[in-house]
Amino acid sequence: MSNDRKKSSDAGRAIGGGNSAGPLVSAVDLHKTYRMGRVSLEVLKGVSFDVSAGEFVAIYGHSGSGKSTLLHLLGLLDKPTAGTVMLESVDTAKLSSPRRNRARSQDVGFIFQFYHLLPELTVLENATLPAMVDLSMAGFLASGKSRQQRAAGLLDELGLGDRLKHKPAELSGGERQRVAIARALANKPKLLLADEPTGNLDSKTGQKIMDVLLRFNRQEGQTIIMVTHETNLADEMDRIVTLQDGRLK
């Protein structure tokens, strides 16, 4: 599935063209300030870096250094106070709200530390959810079957082939995180963002998740940005971006 997944992924993207020469995603002087009543907390104080297609980048830093905030900004889950995120040379700050939603659905896949699976849905339904969000009722009737098969294929690849009908509550932490990976990859995003995906797992299970991500990166060229505070994990990746007090070190 590797190559055709890459190729066909350009169709219907929110972020256009695919300028292969430039970086896939760029953080341009990102600032983020949180207001908590009278106190304002400046979490990011001007962060800039580029990630090219096919890279596996670690954002490393101690807790409170702003790395999760940075990841949220890159995934369009939050808006920066100043600066912008360029996705394939498109300024995401200038996107309309529907296009932003579409970019979230199509271009970015997100893996959370605490999995965030929907407890009422089965493993397969969780993995098919991005397709359901993406498609209208008519669209889902037309192509839902193939999208579901893709989700099932991904889950199978991740070793969950016999767990499709299970509810998240019946799975172990590692299994849940693998479901979350399948969900993040369901719409074939260009960019996979992972927020401490192993943070809630024991080291052995965490390493397995890490192996999965590495495999997707190495074999299929999936661009991944992963937040971690564990140096041994960061060392396995192409590049480490270290955050300290809201700035790159």
Place this chain on the structure above:
Amino acid sequence: MYKLFLCLRYLRSKVFAYFAVLGVALCVWMMLVSVSVMTGFLNKIELAAKGLFGDIIIEGRGERGLAWYDEFIAKMKREVPEVEAAGPFILGLGILRVENDRNFRQHVQIAGIRLPGRAEMTDFETGLFVQAGNPAPTFDPPIAQAIAAIKKHRLEMRKIVQREFAKELAKLPEARQTATIENLQMLRLTLGDKSLTPKQRDLLYRIDNAVWLQNQALRHLELAQKKQGQMSRLREQLRSAQAGAKTEADKQIAADKIAALQLQIDDLVDLTRLEPPADRVILGLGIPGLSFRTDIGETVRYLVPGHRVILQVAPLGKALQMTGVSLNSRKFTVIDDSRTDVSSIDSKLVYVPFETLQQLNNMQAEFDADDPSIMLAPACCNQIHIKVKGQPSEGDLRKIAGKIQGLWQEFARGYADKPTLLAPAIGDVSVDTWRQRQMAVVGPIEQQRTLVVIIMAIMSIVAVALVFVILYTIVVQKTREIGVLKALGASGWGVAGLFFAYGAAIGLLGAIIGILAGYYTTKNINSIQDWADSMFGLRVWTRKSFMFECIPNEVDWNMACFIVAGAIAAGLVGALIPAIRAARMEPVEALRYE
């Protein structure tokens, strides 16, 4: 797509969503039942009023009455095309007595009606015992029909006995069981009194009594039937005797023969014990003492067609002496009975031929004793009942009533100079629609219905609040999942739509359950009431206060549609704030929510 999918999934897995559904269902149920019953009650009043008195009623002022009614009816039929049928009506006061019963007397209202014309204006024929559904009922139906009706009634009584005395009958040998039921008169002897409950003993006594009385009437009818056969043969002979006489001598012989035959016929008329058709009465089924009702509402008649009664009428039609009233008394044969389900009518009214009551009420025309061509007073009636073509609205009826009023004034001018010395005159009349006449009853009920709707609407706010609280709780609970959905690309309005759909689904589900429950409750409301009565002695609906025999049990489907719409609206309103809250959250805010 995910909206519908998640909405259904949440409905299935969120147990406390069921409480919201239940709350909505409860409101829908209560509203549907109470409004249906009240609407049904109003419809019943309308049907009863129209069925009894027609769409429009002309009434003379006071007891003097309306003169020249037939002339006016003819004119009206010519000049007011909307009028389908019309007929005169007299309502008199009197005392009803039963032949050979010194103790029974009951004050009644006596209606003078013309048959079969009455059936064209009203639903009079539908509630008849002997002539049920006959579009042209008369005061002289075939005797065989009356006998058949009584025999059919007897079968119904057998069913009551079989049900109420099932245990006692089971103790008897099989042959005697059948014999006992076949011959109800043997009932008391067979069953005995000792082992029965007081209630059973009472029922047994009543049925026994009814059978005895009915048998009397049956004997009269069977005798009359037989004699009628003989009579028609004698009449045949009479006719041929008259026709056969050609010569003077023949005629002489024939005359003797005719006289003898006539004498025989007159004897037979006496023997039949049936009064002539002009002196027949149709009783209201519900006059106290002439029938009784079982616990579950079956009626058993003591008096049936064939019995004779005496009516003593207070003649209100002419100027009364200041010192007293002498009652006009006459014997009548009961020929049918009428049930309208309006208990105030069934327990009070008896019906006699119009012209008969006119005489008894002193409303007939009077002529000069010396010169019968001089009319001193025209014949009168109390009311004219009018049936209008089609299904006119109240507004239409009022217009037609106005037209008729104008027509009457024109008509009255034409008769103003007629020499009617004792003149009950031709004067002012009132022309009212059935609704105007029933306003005293209809008005308060309509207001009560509005009140009930308002009270229910206020109660429904509770349902809205319930949906709100539950949806809000769910939205709060699912805040992080909302964040996930948004991270997957769901728009704010999409997520809001999910919760709107959820609220609407709760409303719709609640409405469906409520409507179904309301439908079954309304349909079976009378058995429910009977059950409540027998279990807790709780009887809300009494015949006395509500006029009708049973609680209306038709579902008001118009109202049901409004209620469904209201329930869905309640769900949507309840979902409004939670949905907006869900829509406005930034994904990361929602994800971080603890």
